[in-house]
Amino acid sequence: MRRALTMILPALVLGACAAPEAAPPPKAAPSTPAAAPIGTPSPSPTPSGLPRPGEVARMKQDGLPVISSIPTKRKVVFLTIDDGWEQDPGFARIVRERRIPITVFATRDAVEAEDLPDGEPGWKYVGAGGWPYFKNLGVAIENHTLTHPDLRTLSPEAQKAEICGASKAIGRHIGRAPELFRPPFGSWNPATLTAAGKCGLRAVVLWTASVQSDAKIAYQVEDKRLRPGDILLLHFRPPLEKDFAKLVRKIEKRGFTFGDLGAYMDELLPPQ
Numbered sequence: 001m002r003r004a005l006t007m008i009l010p011a012l013v014l015g016a017c018a019a020p021e022a023a024p025p026p027k028a029a030p031s032t033p034a035a036a037p038i039g040t041p042s043p044s045p046t047p048s049g050l051p052r053p054g055e056v057a058r059m060k061q062d063g064l065p066v067i068s069s070i071p072t073k074r075k076v077v078f079l080t081i082d083d084g085w086e087q088d089p090g091f092a093r094i095v096r097e098r099r100i101p102i103t104v105f106a107t108r109d110a111v112e113a114e115d116l117p118d119g120e121p122g123w124k125y126v127g128a129g130g131w132p133y134f135k136n137l138g139v140a141i142e143n144h145t146l147t148h149p150d151l152r153t154l155s156p157e158a159q160k161a162e163i164c165g166a167s168k169a170i171g172r173h174i175g176r177a178p179e180l181f182r183p184p185f186g187s188w189n190p191a192t193l194t195a196a197g198k199c200g201l202r203a204v205v206l207w208t209a210s211v212q213s214d215a216k217i218a219y220q221v222e223d224k225r226l227r228p229g230d231i232l233l234l235h236f237r238p239p240l241e242k243d244f245a246k247l248v249r250k251i252e253k254r255g256f257t258f259g260d261l262g263a264y265m266d267e268l269l270p271p272q
Helices: 089-098 132-137 156-174 190-198 240-253 261-268
Strands: 076-083 103-106 140-143 203-205 209-211 217-219 231-235
Touching: 076 261, 089 132, 089 240, 103 132, 132 140, 132 156, 140 156, 156 190, 190 203
Parallel strands: 076 103, 076 231, 103 140, 209 231
Antiparallel strands: 209 217
16 A cells, blocks of 8 residues: 555544645856746655655554544644546646645545536636546546435445445556545444445545635634645546645645545554
């Protein structure tokens, strides 16, 4: 697995899931830098996002873990983004150029535009066109079900069909079977954990804060601030490039870097 995550939550964590490097070479002579494209975060070097030796302790596992944050003291946060309705090329460019280690939790029907996305006044979707956009992002694509139901309303068999079906679709189109699962709306029950385990998934991933329009962070802690190891929830919705660029700048201004969730998870979870 090439990913990572933390802190087991015994209880349900709910949130909004409705709508949708190395240092630069030394300068030989003064030069005038080219202007960055509008909406692009400042081109400071992006760290690899990998955990440091001994940074994350191996957890004791009893059943499928439910994780909402990574247990680390390092000022690192993890960006996750759900569904797949908005396939914005500007967002993809930022992710690739900055090598930001986001984790995508994809819903098949959103990626394939099998339904209509939720929206707000003024939202204009670029649109969903299929799996190539996600394959070309070069990041981990994980499981968010086939049709985005509230899993607690489904039978164990129906939950398994949703979860296993999504894993098969991702494996077929992306070339790698997912290892992490995010239940729609953060809604799950014991049958969800059983089904996810049978579908070959290693952990359920929730979040500690969600990102709203204009890159506003909605915290689930009383002091309303970022903490080391936080997992942030975003969605594929407009204006994705603008909001993502603003979010990246905001997080970096607060002294945080971006972690590779899968790499941290490899350190956290017991070996398979």
